[in-house]
Amino acid sequence: MNIRILLILFTYLFFAEAHSAEQEAHSIAAMMQQAKYSNGFEARLNISVTKANGAQAFPLKLAVIGQVAADKQRVVIRGISPDWVREQYFAVEQLQDGRIKAVQYQTAKMAEFSPFDVNAKLLESNLVAWDMLSPWWGWPTQIFAGRGYINGRDCINIRSINNNKNAAIREVESCVDQQAKVSLKTRLFGAQQQLLRMTTVVKLMAKGEEGAMIAKKLTIQEAGKMRTEIEVYAGDDQYQVSPETFAALDRPTS
16 A cells, blocks of 8 residues: 555544544534423522632522523522522523523512623622523534543533634533533633633432433632532422513513
């Protein structure tokens, strides 16, 4: 076999492998999108915050209610305790075309807020509303970035690239456990490729479907800043959404 034929063969194999990896990345992204679909769910969370100076903030309890379909996803975050967070609400909606609306409200007061704003933390944790929508699985550029191993489980690294050069988040790297349909580690990067925050799943629990799981415990770590530990203490993956559950998203805001 001459050199020319070898070069053609190697070139073919290289591009075939690259195409296969690209297909795998997009298949995993599509799987992660579909895994979110739900007619209604509720999760109740214990939240512990450690500030950048090491001080422990008072623990929080929150409820997260969601409904996710291909054309729309909606999430409401409600404060449960202590008293200062009780009956504070945040509601976020993303439509199929990518538009996002977010409102915060308490009793009669209502106003829009930026779901991207990492400085407007939800109830003084480092929960960011935009992250809860995980819109990166719908971005057109998905790249296979090798295999990983986190907390005893195999995962596949996928780089999701945001084609919007003005976006606050330009890239997300996720290590996806395909069997559990969960990203075990998710890292979000800014415009200068700086790491902004990282979410790590510490413990999984069964979702109800065969093989499907959700995070039971996880941490959110900002680069050099606060750390938030979250544990699901109750939940319902067949939650009955009422007409009022997401009504705030349809009301005019001040």
